[in-house]
Amino acid sequence: MEPTITTYEYSYITQQVNNLVSAYLSVNDVKMRGVVRATTLERIVPLLPVDDPLAQTFVHGLQPDRLTREAAAKLIGMIEPLVIPFPQLTTKQLSKLFRKVKKLKQPEWGSLNLHQLTYLGWNDGGNQKKYLVAPYEGRLIGIQGQFNPETIKGLCAICHTIGNVSLFVSTTKTSGLGTYTRNGNYICRDSAQCNRQLTEPQALTDFLTVVRPKR
Template sequence: MEKQIIQPFLTVANYRFIEQQAEKILQALATTKDKNVILAVRGTVKSELIDSFTWSDEEEKVVQPLIDIKDRAEGEVFLEQLKPYIIPFKSVGANKLKSLFKKERKLKLPNLEDMDLQQISYLAWDDPGKQRRYMVMEQGEDFKALKGTFTHPATKGICALCNQHTEVVRLTTSVKGEVPGTFTKHYNYICANSQLCNQHVTDIEKVRTFFNRVTK
């Protein structure tokens, strides 16, 4: 019988969440010899990972080995073997980005050729000269765009996107108000480094909620 091929089923955020859960087990293995404590941590990870998602039987078989990793080397092999199952961020070209920000004069574009789409939950880049950040996320078959200005220097705080305590900048965005000629401004603290922020995103719904909230 021909071996069943499992299609990619993990979002980038799912993969980051699995990385986070793997680290919980590895930290327990590194800090205690108490088998009961380690067993409890494995049980918690199983509950948060296996029982909190709706996996098919074949998908669960792919993820299940995480629960039994015994050291960091084994954990790294497991995570590497998961990468073919990641659904990458949808490819987007320069012309599409220009159309998303069509009112922006002399739009500075990111280096798309060097971007690993298996590493990002949302696309973001800065124009330091204008102190402006551009952000794009997938929305169905298309994309949703957001731009705002940020202030320096960075400070310590909680990022509104990844919810991590890190170096953040204040992002100011604005949308048209109900009264013609008026605008509603939104102020949020987000990671100063959007690449690091993407590494911390473990729940894509929080990113979607952020985009929806500040674009209304």
């Protein structure tokens, strides 16, 4: 079967299963654990492909009254083949997205799990820059910006989660010849972690609408 689960849905499923495990560890009442389990299944089953054997095994594995974190991690990994991966772009494809960058630092593809990426982001610490490739209006776009080396605890503009964030400043062209606007947003220092926390696409779309290059 072709993958049907989006990466942000996969993150949401992962979040729900981890919450279920936390409930199992903290709630002693059997009936209450049953309620939490039923609520979890109600939230994630609609996101899974109907009649797929992997999905069925995954759901069955959530049925026991107790679930360890190790067992949960194995279950979550089981459905990874059902997730639509982020495309692995060639050097040429990336260069086309960042035409004005003469020496584009490439992302470390070997360290990335494409099944967990709603967007691609990597840091160029030497030049204090960050590069983002993300889907926007049916196509991939490239965003670059200055990335402050200072890290603080704050709210990420992309995943809307409190964590280690840095100031990302992009420059976009506005109406009028030669008129530019600088946009500053705090986003996760670690884009892989940000992706794992990204459970719905609207915040990313809103962020891209502000920082994307204007033609």
